[in-house]
Amino acid sequence: MSEAAVAPLPKRPVARKATDETRLTRALLIAVSLAFLGLFLVLPLAVVFAEGLKRGVGAYLEALADSDALASIRLTLIVAAIVVPANAAFGLAAAWAVAKFSFPGKSVLITLIDLPFSVSPVVAGLIYVLVFGSHGLFGSWLSAHHMQIIFSTPGIVLATIFVTCPFVAREVIPLMQEQGTVEEEAALTLGASGLAAFVTVTLPNIKWGLLYGVLLANARAMGEFGAVSVVSGHIRGLTNTVPLQVEILYNEYNIVAAFALASLLAGLALVTLGVKTFLEWRHAEAIAAGRRR
């Protein structure tokens, strides 16, 4: 076909091509999207801050300075400080084994790693009650040794580890798979130890994906409600994480305090979304493998 036969097509959206919608349809679809997202996503978010600040900044800050609220914030931070590094280490170990070696049953292992995502949070809490609760598998042994897991911090940590353990692994595994083993092999030939190869070659290659996974795991760890609610026992000032404290305050009709505390979690969610969007924008290539699956 000669060049002259084909008129150069204008770049969209100068004029409407046959493969574009009419301007009216576009406007309509955009309006529907805006209305739907505004109604179902933005409005609930706005309510959190509006209700928290309903009685002014003074009441808002007072609610946050309450000793039970502070205790719940402390517990949530402790739980996240244990859970997130543990799951990051697990994710890295799993990714090294899965991505750098080939062995039978690999897809089964990956399915098992993803399994907690398809288990209801309440069921996640229940299974730990069955193992460690007073009527559970180790219940009598634990009480004979004066140890308590359910209705105390270890139970909360375990349940949170369960629900967040796939986050880092599922970001890092595809990334490491895509990068193959050549660079590490080169490092080893040049005399690096295995650990040195991991730290100086593998980690820099996956750092953005790792950060992305850690970010999502942290948001979920701090905000987990269902699983934690089953194993916590709701003891004020002792085993209430922030989401559980929010529930108690709300059920007591202490609406301002509930939403003030909830606004902290909503703020965390917004920061998470912001950093996530930034990573996807600036380091799209570096984390793409995880989302291409």
Add this chain to the structure above:
Amino acid sequence: MSAPSSTRANVWRFRAPSVLPGFALTFGCTLAYLGLIVILPLALLVLRASGLGFFGLYDIAAEPRVAAALRTSFLVSFGAAAIDVVFGLIVAWVLSRYDFPGRRLLDAIVDLPFALPTAVAGISLAALYAPNGWLGAPLADAGIKVAFTRAGILVALIFVGLPFVVRTVQPLIAELEAELEEASATLGASRFQTVRRVLLPLLAPALLTGFALAFARGVAEYGSVIFIAGNLAYVSEIAPLLIVVKLEQYDYAGATGIATIMLAMSFAVLLVINLIQAWSRKRFGYV
């Protein structure tokens, strides 16, 4: 794979030979961690449930209050996932095809239900749709009651399920080949015909996967539902809540039974998603 000429080539090994170190350590740690955290507790649940036997499980599921809760959970999740598919498709289309001010912000907002803790979403939806809330008040004037009814559960499940549909469909819309639409237009199809007869069938597997993910999440959801649902037995009680209720009554068998039914449902959905993807790979050559 070419093996060195030594006799070791004939020895069966669990993993293919590699110069990289650390397999035993990382593989062992992964298995131990998964075994203790995930597999052992879940296996215990299955073991306890098998102790109940099939008829024991059936009796638990057939108990009127449990049956009503399971029905509510499945029905409302189905409806919410269906609504999410319709609006999720529109949102995904708008986000990937059109350029307008605020598009990036809108794109980021879609992930809000992933990031916002469920309890926070729960109380804010409850406040929003309460009879004196921003949306509840006008709706109440119109004679529509949302909070403390199944409609409330529907609203909460639409919220949690939406990103699953959008994020499943969006990458596929971005990868649609322009040639197909051009060919369809050259052959005289109207834009609507092209969308309906060419594009929608191509997006169908992703829409189905998104539906299944949103449905599974809806059935499993707890935190964002319980505040707005009002939790009236037989009316607006969901299955996960009933597990908590049974636990509080020390009815471990009942809790285990409901949990097992829900677990079986999640595995069934996982299986269906894998089947959809296998079918799609065979039919279209992509997932």
